[in-house]
Amino acid sequence: MRNPKVTFIFVTNQLHTQPFMSQEIFNAISDPTRREIIDLLAGQSMSINDVAKRFDISRPAISKHIKILNACGLVVIRKKGRQRYCRADTRKLQYIIEWAQRYRKFWNDRLDTLEVLLAEEDTKSK
Numbered sequence: 001m002r003n004p005k006v007t008f009i010f011v012t013n014q015l016h017t018q019p020f021m022s023q024e025i026f027n028a029i030s031d032p033t034r035r036e037i038i039d040l041l042a043g044q045s046m047s048i049n050d051v052a053k054r055f056d057i058s059r060p061a062i063s064k065h066i067k068i069l070n071a072c073g074l075v076v077i078r079k080k081g082r083q084r085y086c087r088a089d090t091r092k093l094q095y096i097i098e099w100a101q102r103y104r105k106f107w108n109d110r111l112d113t114l115e116v117l118l119a120e121e122d123t124k125s126k
Contacts (some may be wrong), residue, residue: 006093020107022072024071024072025072025073025074025092025093025096026096027036027072027076028068028069028071028072029074029093029096031065032058033055033065034065034068034069036055037051037062037065037066037069037075037088038069038074038075038088038090040054041075041086041087041088042088042090044087045085045086045087046085046086046087047083047085047086048062048066048083048084048085048086049083050061051066051086062081066086069088071079072087072092073092074088074089074090074092074093075087075088076088076089097099101106
């Protein structure tokens with residue numbers, strides 16, 4: 001017979017080590033400016049000031065976007081002296097892509113079936 005405490009500890013540890021998709025990630029990537037920031041930081045580390053120079057919005061607004069991206073783990077901030085440098089951590093995005101791929105296959109299959117049915121209807125009506 002299994003020890004319920006051991007089972008609970010195992011399941012709890014597995015939940016904490018598995019990546020998850022939180023609503024915050026979807027909220028973060030729903031904004032076009034934040035998506036641009038992720039794209040910009042995906043290949044390089046930049047100071048917040050350098051990021052702000054690339055946009056036509058205020059530095060405080062960029063800081064707020066970066067704070068949101070940092071809170072959900074899509075951007076990592078590192079302090080070096082008085083500067084704060086950011087870089088994108090796209091690992092969580094990979095989980096979203098994998099999750100969405102399952103639905104892409106589902107809808108592609110559905111649309112292929114619909115296309116066949118419409119083609120059959122078209123030949124029947126001629």
